[in-house]
Amino acid sequence: MQSPYKDKEIAPLQNIEDWEEDLKVRYPKPKDEQAKAKGDYRNYHDSDRVDTVREFYRLNHKYQTYDFVVEKEKEFLTFQKREMPFWDAIDYLNTLVDDSDPDIDLDQLQHLLQTSEAIRADGHPDWFVLTGFIHDMGKVLCLFGEPQWAVVGDTFPVGCKHSEDIVYPEFFRDNPDAQDDRFNNKYGIYNHHCGLENVKMSWGHDEYLYQMVKDYLPEPALYMIRYHSFYAQHRENAYDHLLSDHDREMFRWVDKFNPYDLYSKVPVPPDAKALRPYYEDLVAKYLPPVLKF
Numbered sequence: 001m002q003s004p005y006k007d008k009e010i011a012p013l014q015n016i017e018d019w020e021e022d023l024k025v026r027y028p029k030p031k032d033e034q035a036k037a038k039g040d041y042r043n044y045h046d047s048d049r050v051d052t053v054r055e056f057y058r059l060n061h062k063y064q065t066y067d068f069v070v071e072k073e074k075e076f077l078t079f080q081k082r083e084m085p086f087w088d089a090i091d092y093l094n095t096l097v098d099d100s101d102p103d104i105d106l107d108q109l110q111h112l113l114q115t116s117e118a119i120r121a122d123g124h125p126d127w128f129v130l131t132g133f134i135h136d137m138g139k140v141l142c143l144f145g146e147p148q149w150a151v152v153g154d155t156f157p158v159g160c161k162h163s164e165d166i167v168y169p170e171f172f173r174d175n176p177d178a179q180d181d182r183f184n185n186k187y188g189i190y191n192h193h194c195g196l197e198n199v200k201m202s203w204g205h206d207e208y209l210y211q212m213v214k215d216y217l218p219e220p221a222l223y224m225i226r227y228h229s230f231y232a233q234h235r236e237n238a239y240d241h242l243l244s245d246h247d248r249e250m251f252r253w254v255d256k257f258n259p260y261d262l263y264s265k266v267p268v269p270p271d272a273k274a275l276r277p278y279y280e281d282l283v284a285k286y287l288p289p290v291l292k293f
C-alpha cells in the first residue's frame with residue numbers, strides 16, 4: 001500500500017532520538033525537583049533541532065486523530081507482521097541509529113541498558129529492571145516504515161479536547177478532531193474519572209509494546225510502558241479528570257520510571273557484552289523466547 005504521507009512528513013527528525021533530547025530541554029529536572037519553567041522551553045536556542053522537533057510535533061498533532069488511532073490499532077494489534085526472537089528484535093532496533101551522525105553516540109541498546117542498569121543499581125525488583133530494558137522496544141514500528149510522529153513523541157488522549165499543557169498545543173488547530181463536536185470538549189466520548197483503560201491514546205511505541213507484553217509483566221510495569229510518553233499527565237496532570245483512583249495509584253510507578261528514562265545517561269557506557277548473560281536470564285524469566293510483531 002502506498003503511504004499517504006510525503007517523504008518529508010515521514011521523517012521530519014534527523015534522528016528519532018532528537019525527540020528525547022528535546023524532552024530533556026523541556027524537563028531538565030525530575031518532577032520532584034522541577035519548578036515550572038514553561039516559558040523557558042520555547043526560548044532555548046539549539047538551531048536545527050528546534051525546527052525539526054517543531055515540525056515533528058506539527059505533523060504529530062495534525063495527523064494523530066481518533067480515526068488514525070483506530071486504524072493503527074487494526075493494523076498492528078493483531079501482531080501478524082513478523083515473529084522475532086527477543087534478541088533479534090534488539091539488534092533490529094539498533095539499526096535505527098544512523099552511524100553517520102557523529103552527534104549520536106548512544107544506540108538504542110545503550111539507552112535501554114543505561115535505563116535498566118540505573119534501575120538495578122537502585123535495588124528495584126527484577127521486573128522493574130526488565131521494564132527499563134524493554135521500554136522502547138515498540139520503536140521497531142519505525143522499521144516497519146511508520147512515520148516518526150506515529151512512533152515517538154508525547155502521547156495524549158484522543159476522543160476528547162487536547163490539553164493546552166501538551167507541547168505545541170497550537171498545532172492541534174490542524175487536527176480534524178478539534179473541529180469535531182464529538183471530540184472537542186473536555187470529556188469528549190469519555191466520562192468523569194472513567195479510567196485510562198477506557199481512553200484511547202495517540203498511537204506510538206508505548207501502546208504498541210504494552211499490547212505486545214501485557215500478559216507477561218506485573219501491572220506497574222505495564223503502566224510504565226504504556227504511559228511513559230504521556231507527559232501531559234505524568235508531568236502536567238492535565239487529564240486528572242479522566243483518571244480513576246487506580247490509575248492515580250499506578251501513576252506513582254510511571255513517575256518513578258521517568259527519571260531513569262530521561263536522566264540516566266552515564267559517562268561510562270554499560271558493557272553490553274558483559275551484561276548480556278544477566279539480561280538473557282531476566283528476559284527468559286518473563287517473556288516468551290519469540291515475540292510477535
Ligand SMILES: [Fe+2]
Nearest residue numbers: 135136228229
Ligand atoms: Fe520511549
Ligand SMILES: [Fe+2]
Nearest residue numbers: 111135136261
Ligand atoms: Fe526511553
